[in-house]
Amino acid sequence: MNLWQLIQSKVPESMLNKTSLDNLSLAPGRVFKAMVTEQLHGALFAIQKGAVSSKAVIQGEVKVGEEYLFQVKKDPKGLFLVPTEKIPTVPRALPIQVEAKTGGMTPARPPQTPTPLQTTQERIQAIVAQKGDNIPATTVKELVAVIERLPATEKEKAIEMLKVLAKQNGITNIPDKLQMMIGGLSDKETTIQTLTKVEASLQKITLPTPAQEKLMEVIQKMQQPQTLHTKAEALQFIRQAVTLLGLDFEKGLSDLIRQGQPFSEGKLEQLKPLLMNYLQQVATLEEKAAVTQLISKLTGFQLLSREEGNLHHIFIPIPIKMHEETKDWYVHISSKKKNEMLDPDYCRIVLMLDLPVFSSVMVDVFVQQKVVSISLHHSYPSMEKLVEKSALLLKESLSVKGFKLSAVKTEWREHEENEGVPVDFLKVILAPNEKGLDIKI
Numbered sequence: 001m002n003l004w005q006l007i008q009s010k011v012p013e014s015m016l017n018k019t020s021l022d023n024l025s026l027a028p029g030r031v032f033k034a035m036v037t038e039q040l041h042g043a044l045f046a047i048q049k050g051a052v053s054s055k056a057v058i059q060g061e062v063k064v065g066e067e068y069l070f071q072v073k074k075d076p077k078g079l080f081l082v083p084t085e086k087i088p089t090v091p092r093a094l095p096i097q098v099e100a101k102t103g104g105m106t107p108a109r110p111p112q113t114p115t116p117l118q119t120t121q122e123r124i125q126a127i128v129a130q131k132g133d134n135i136p137a138t139t140v141k142e143l144v145a146v147i148e149r150l151p152a153t154e155k156e157k158a159i160e161m162l163k164v165l166a167k168q169n170g171i172t173n174i175p176d177k178l179q180m181m182i183g184g185l186s187d188k189e190t191t192i193q194t195l196t197k198v199e200a201s202l203q204k205i206t207l208p209t210p211a212q213e214k215l216m217e218v219i220q221k222m223q224q225p226q227t228l229h230t231k232a233e234a235l236q237f238i239r240q241a242v243t244l245l246g247l248d249f250e251k252g253l254s255d256l257i258r259q260g261q262p263f264s265e266g267k268l269e270q271l272k273p274l275l276m277n278y279l280q281q282v283a284t285l286e287e288k289a290a291v292t293q294l295i296s297k298l299t300g301f302q303l304l305s306r307e308e309g310n311l312h313h314i315f316i317p318i319p320i321k322m323h324e325e326t327k328d329w330y331v332h333i334s335s336k337k338k339n340e341m342l343d344p345d346y347c348r349i350v351l352m353l354d355l356p357v358f359s360s361v362m363v364d365v366f367v368q369q370k371v372v373s374i375s376l377h378h379s380y381p382s383m384e385k386l387v388e389k390s391a392l393l394l395k396e397s398l399s400v401k402g403f404k405l406s407a408v409k410t411e412w413r414e415h416e417e418n419e420g421v422p423v424d425f426l427k428v429i430l431a432p433n434e435k436g437l438d439i440k441i
Helices: 003-007 120-131 137-148 152-169 174-185 191-203 210-222 231-245 249-259 271-279 285-303 383-400 423-429
Strands: 031-041 044-049 052-057 067-075 078-087 306-308 311-322 325-338 341-355 359-368 371-378 404-412
Touching: 031 152, 031 423, 052 078, 120 137, 120 152, 137 152, 137 174, 152 174, 152 285, 152 306, 152 423, 174 285, 191 210, 191 271, 191 285, 191 311, 191 325, 210 231, 210 271, 231 271, 231 311, 271 285, 285 311, 325 423, 341 423, 359 423, 371 383, 383 404
Parallel strands: 371 404
Antiparallel strands: 031 044, 031 067, 044 052, 067 078, 306 311, 311 325, 325 341, 341 359, 359 371
């Protein structure tokens, strides 16, 4: 599929912080002192040099919270750091006893550098503290237990999910909610693969109910192979996928209740409510597990749609089957509301696509006052050349729609096999507003 055809009608300078040493303006061979403040993923760390924070790939053993002398080196993939010497930790000053000469006042202590967050418990407490809540020690222990048993990459994903839950729901039942989100958003199976299990369960029913027949119909529609040769095909498919999933079912149900209208099983037409209905009828534990797995995944997707101040964040999962392979694509839109609609002149769109040729590509599109900039994070060797060839066509297409293309950037990243929603995508879409949309918005 032509990547530009998918994003042509929605496309914009990426607000992502670059995973590089650009912020520190360092040349290969230079040696400098910096503190390692956080391990982000694998060999990618957050470091602080004076008042400047940045991200860097570090080749060598380091510990979070320690200072090192680093040497800047470069390979075909870019700059990276090699620790050459560990800086000894300066012992903290002990409290000074009050003496008569001080007039009863304790002499001021020398300023202390705050200790970077290192443990899962400290990170959890910091997340909750940002919301102003107090979290019971028992809840902290539960959350630590939930996160610590996960693999390293999944731990980072769980921390990002916890940030969403803490902002939206406070701390009520947060361990249970977090486990549900982890189960759904870290699923090894694609949505369509799990739907196939539910379909097999439905096929065993001799006399299906109307709701069960409708569920089978929805599943079969979602399993249809897609070609997406044109923009029109792509947009039509996305509209259908969003409608079939039923992520707005609860809102529609609450509207019916407010209006005093009756609700019947005959009104079940979307995947999530149909699954919730079918869950009450499944016979075996295996069948129940498949249905519960899908409901948890869809609920996790819903929790990623949220409001923060005057910004609205919409998360759209797109299950797709192409070339006999099933994939899950993800779209995240951040925007102000304009007349109860998202404002196309001020928005950010981040797409996570798993494409047949390009493999995993994250497309970060930013629009401000009809000026569009795009950033592509990819692992496809020839992407830069393709972008150069396509940029002029994209610029002309946007111009026809009244938009101006300011930049198209590409950034290489290692391809990794992800289970569920990729953690780097989560970090981007859940970043604080000041790291995403321009403050003027």
